[in-house]
Amino acid sequence: MTSVPTYAASSSKRQPKAMTDPVAGASPFFRRLATAPGMATLGSLIAVVILWELTARIFAIPSYLLPTPSSVIQSFSSIGYDRWFVHVWATLRVAMIGYALSIVIAIPLAILMLRSPFLSRTLYPLLVVVQSTPVVAVAPIIIVSLGAGDAPRVVITCLITFFPLVVSTATGLAATPPELIELSRSLRAPAWREITQIRLPFAVPYIFSALKISITLAVIGAVVAEFCASEAGVGYFIQFSTSMFRLPQAWAGLIVLAAMSLALFQLVLFAQKSLFPWSLPKKD
Amino acid sequence: MASPAIRFDRLGQVFDTRSGRTEALRDVSFEVARHEFVAILGPSGCGKSTLLRLIAGLLRPTSGSVEVFGLRVGEPRDDIGIVFQKPTLLPWATVEDNVDFPARHKRGRVSPEERERAAALLRMVGLEGFAKRLPDELSGGMQQRVGIARALLMDPDILLMDEPFSALDALTREVMGFDLLRIFAERPKTVVFITHSVSEAALLADRVLVMTGRPGSVLTDVVVPVGRPRGPETANEKAIHDLSAYLRSFLLQKAA
Numbered sequence: 266m267t268s269v270p271t272y273a274a275s276s277s278k279r280q281p282k283a284m285t286d287p288v289a290g291a292s293p294f295f296r297r298l299a300t301a302p303g304m305a306t307l308g309s310l311i312a313v314v315i316l317w318e319l320t321a322r323i324f325a326i327p328s329y330l331l332p333t334p335s336s337v338i339q340s341f342s343s344i345g346y347d348r349w350f351v352h353v354w355a356t357l358r359v360a361m362i363g364y365a366l367s368i369v370i371a372i373p374l375a376i377l378m379l380r381s382p383f384l385s386r387t388l389y390p391l392l393v394v395v396q397s398t399p400v401v402a403v404a405p406i407i408i409v410s411l412g413a414g415d416a417p418r419v420v421i422t423c424l425i426t427f428f429p430l431v432v433s434t435a436t437g438l439a440a441t442p443p444e445l446i447e448l449s450r451s452l453r454a455p456a457w458r459e460i461t462q463i464r465l466p467f468a469v470p471y472i473f474s475a476l477k478i479s480i481t482l483a484v485i486g487a488v489v490a491e492f493c494a495s496e497a498g499v500g501y502f503i504q505f506s507t508s509m510f511r512l513p514q515a516w517a518g519l520i521v522l523a524a525m526s527l528a529l530f531q532l533v534l535f536a537q538k539s540l541f542p543w544s545l546p547k548k549d
Numbered sequence: 550m551a552s553p554a555i556r557f558d559r560l561g562q563v564f565d566t567r568s569g570r571t572e573a574l575r576d577v578s579f580e581v582a583r584h585e586f587v588a589i590l591g592p593s594g595c596g597k598s599t600l601l602r603l604i605a606g607l608l609r610p611t612s613g614s615v616e617v618f619g620l621r622v623g624e625p626r627d628d629i630g631i632v633f634q635k636p637t638l639l640p641w642a643t644v645e646d647n648v649d650f651p652a653r654h655k656r657g658r659v660s661p662e663e664r665e666r667a668a669a670l671l672r673m674v675g676l677e678g679f680a681k682r683l684p685d686e687l688s689g690g691m692q693q694r695v696g697i698a699r700a701l702l703m704d705p706d707i708l709l710m711d712e713p714f715s716a717l718d719a720l721t722r723e724v725m726g727f728d729l730l731r732i733f734a735e736r737p738k739t740v741v742f743i744t745h746s747v748s749e750a751a752l753l754a755d756r757v758l759v760m761t762g763r764p765g766s767v768l769t770d771v772v773v774p775v776g777r778p779r780g781p782e783t784a785n786e787k788a789i790h791d792l793s794a795y796l797r798s799f800l801l802q803k804a805a
Binding site: 442444445447448449450451452453454458462463466469541543544 | 602605606607624625626627629631633635637639640641650651653654655657683685
């Protein structure tokens, strides 16, 4: 069986690389384009859209059941940039304010819960109750209680984004290696420095997992609030469009929402990559 | 005569756990002289790490007392350096920032002298040129060297080492042992070194304390009959071999 390894070794040497390369012969530019990461995803996405367009046309599916991609694209431009901007800004504003407020409350609260077992014991069940109550059911009640304006929408967004942030941050703060806490105690360092120099940095990966979950939840929260009562926002726009049976328009709104969520998610990921590169999972 | 660096007097330690009371240590008495290197040898779970935490003041004894330089240990003391089993470095900080972390953590800033000392310590542990690297880019042995340099930053009188080489591969472990002998020769310290490697204890220490399992107590106290300086050739000396054999048979006999 000694011939096998020699054969394998010599064959890999003899075989020209171009023969196994599917885009051999193409210009370097196209070759790089075709092998770029994400090209497979984009390709399959385009294929689905084409298939969808053909199916809708061949079987003459009415647009209020399933609009063709071309009609959805058309409705993008027929709405006009200024109207899109108003709706996107309304949703984005509520989502971002709610998200920011949630972070500002959740992280200090997680620190307090770490410092005080009493607070942790009393607050944690309360948080679970709030989290277990469907936000969609609470939203109309909050709208009635807090009235018109951004306030109730921000509160709804806060409610939905809060829980993952508190729980993850608290877990991260407690997941610090006990040796480093002993080191801190043996140095007789001030307690707050144990938080800022050891516990919080160690919690960064946990906080960012929660930030990534919460950013998409923030968009959901804003849309839920718009469904209940509002006169602007992408959620409102979708509801308004469906009530008028303008399905291509509703689909266009849906795509804008998805794109918005995706872009915000990428933004959080980018922030983690550029600010805390060490906190990303290791690639082997 | 000056008081010993560390003195345990009829020390007992009991932990209240969810499953009841656990007696970790019973009637432990021993002394460690200044600049003496003492290895504590024993099976897992015999309360060896508890001894270190008592010396560091991270734990209060249930009964008896621990004295460091003649004073009863009541609270954490900062004249003690600790090297843990795992390097436990800060993954976001460079090697030099990890070494001067104790200063930054204690006072919020690092003085130029401390920065200089950190650089000197890195040279001493053989990590010159790695100052700007992150811990992740280092091997396990190199990370533990950073841990040793960090423990020495405040120039402590006492160095506590809790199975510092047990997470390393056999070869690295030996090299680290010889390096520790060199560092100890350069900068004498009072060292309490916990291990469950018989040969490591015999090679490194001036004295070896053998402990029994739960509740932990000191079984025997053996002086290593080999002088200093020691080096790789010391490992081949008959006295070290004989002592290792004796300690090993002693441990096996007790375990049976």
